[in-house]
Amino acid sequence: MFDFDVLKKEMEELEEKGLLVKIRTLESPQGAWLNIEGKKVLNMCSNNYLGLCFDEELKEAAIDGIRKWGVGPGAVRSIAGTLELHNELETELARFKKVESTLVVQSGFNANQSVIPPIVSEEDAILSDELNHASIIDGVRLTKAMRYVWKHKDVDDLEAQLQKAETDGARRKLVITDGVFSMDGDLAPLPQIVEKTNKYGAILMVDDAHGEGVLGSHGRGIVDHYGLHGSVDIEVGTLSKAFGIVGGFVAGKRVLIDYLKQKARPFLFSSSLSPAETAAAIAAVRKLSSSDELVKTLWSNSDYFKEQLKALGFDTGHSETPITPVMLYDAKLSAAFSKRLFEEGIFASSIGFPTVPKGKARIRVMISASHSRKDLDFAVSKFELIGKELGVIK
Numbered sequence: 441m442f443d444f445d446v447l448k449k450e451m452e453e454l455e456e457k458g459l460l461v462k463i464r465t466l467e468s469p470q471g472a473w474l475n476i477e478g479k480k481v482l483n484m485c486s487n488n489y490l491g492l493c494f495d496e497e498l499k500e501a502a503i504d505g506i507r508k509w510g511v512g513p514g515a516v517r518s519i520a521g522t523l524e525l526h527n528e529l530e531t532e533l534a535r536f537k538k539v540e541s542t543l544v545v546q547s548g549f550n551a552n553q554s555v556i557p558p559i560v561s562e563e564d565a566i567l568s569d570e571l572n573h574a575s576i577i578d579g580v581r582l583t584k585a586m587r588y589v590w591k592h593k594d595v596d597d598l599e600a601q602l603q604k605a606e607t608d609g610a611r612r613k614l615v616i617t618d619g620v621f622s623m624d625g626d627l628a629p630l631p632q633i634v635e636k637t638n639k640y641g642a643i644l645m646v647d648d649a650h651g652e653g654v655l656g657s658h659g660r661g662i663v664d665h666y667g668l669h670g671s672v673d674i675e676v677g678t679l680s681k682a683f684g685i686v687g688g689f690v691a692g693k694r695v696l697i698d699y700l701k702q703k704a705r706p707f708l709f710s711s712s713l714s715p716a717e718t719a720a721a722i723a724a725v726r727k728l729s730s731s732d733e734l735v736k737t738l739w740s741n742s743d744y745f746k747e748q749l750k751a752l753g754f755d756t757g758h759s760e761t762p763i764t765p766v767m768l769y770d771a772k773l774s775a776a777f778s779k780r781l782f783e784e785g786i787f788a789s790s791i792g793f794p795t796v797p798k799g800k801a802r803i804r805v806m807i808s809a810s811h812s813r814k815d816l817d818f819a820v821s822k823f824e825l826i827g828k829e830l831g832v833i834k
């Protein structure tokens with residue numbers, strides 16, 4: 441019999457290092473304020489950027505979707521599980537993203553597994569920013585391609601890696617970057633990356649999970665933010681963050697999407713989004729297309745909060761988005777800070793290794809359009825209190 445005590449011991453070691461993940465259960469729906477363990481706390485760690493998780497229009501759309509289409513798709517999409525609703529969502533998304541076509545899958549995680557393995561094999565090279573998301577790394581692991589990692593946002597190093605791949609005789613070169621880096625909130629230098637990938641005839645793929653609904657006009661994402669429509673070959677997005685639902689998608693040329701429908705394993709071997717999710721996603725895309733009000737509120741909230749924290753003397757890293765890391769570096773300090781915040785009515789998780797590198801622990805504050813100015817002021821006052829108490833600020 442396997443001795444499961446070894447697993448217990450491993451978790452005890454994690455706890456000693458301040459790295460054991462504490463999973464809190466929400467006793468109320470996702471929103472600006474939550475009930476957790478009988479306590480009312482300000483929510484500062486969800487990806488519910490636009491407050492759409494509990495949006496009335498989306499909820500109504502989901503209920504209508506269930507009434508009309510039921511609760512499950514009944515099969516994988518390639519056999520008998522493609523509902524008109526799925527096609528409608530893909531068409532709406534393509535229009536929103538200004539691309540020829542999209543493929544919707546169960547999650548952003550699955551979207552990376554859907555697109556990376558089909559387009560490269562052992563004759564090819566994948567080039568990846570060292571801080572790319574775990575789902576990209578796992579997508580890469582599913583291939584036999586040669587791998588090259590470039591230093592975070594360092595386009596000169598990207599070029600050096602492209603040259604290496606060429607020297608190694610790679611047939612195709614697939615360059616992959618996060619659009620927004622989820623733990624630091626900084627942006628990929630996409631215009632410069634486009635320049636390099638063009639120079640070396642590489643394929644460029646951007647995973648814009650934290651950019652969808654956040655960056656660009658109406659939240660169209662990082663490609664729109666930089667005005668690079670037509671210059672990025674593959675976009676991966678999620679419906680699980682700003683869109684407030686769950687799901688992921690690949691956006692690009694029609695021929696790519698048609699090909700993925702033949703080859704992508706999460707599409708071929710796992711059932712699709714349910715009618716409720718799909719209908720809610722259509723409503724979310726329509727809502728964003730028709731108004732950019734929520735996106736604007738999100739940005740003004742995040743600018744305000746960051747300014748206040750910086751004025752207090754906190755180190756908020758290099759964020760260029762509503763993701764606001766409060767850098768504490770030490771995992772134990774970060775865990776203690778998060779615990780004190782919770783006691784004071786603020787839910788903001790401490791993030792440590794392996795989600796971020798060792799010695800780079802932080803509280804990651806996620807700003808939402810659902811926060812009021814009063815909520816943000818409350819949070820700032822608590823950060824000040826605890827920052828002074830723990831000697832982080834003077």
Ligand SMILES: *Cc1c(COP(=O)(O)O)cnc(C)c1O
Pocket residue numbers: 547548549550573575576618622647648649650678679680681686687688
């Ligand atoms: C969150 C995230 C994902 C996963 O998205 P899900 O829809 O939650 O599976 C993928 N890529 C990046 C860069 C992310 O930040």
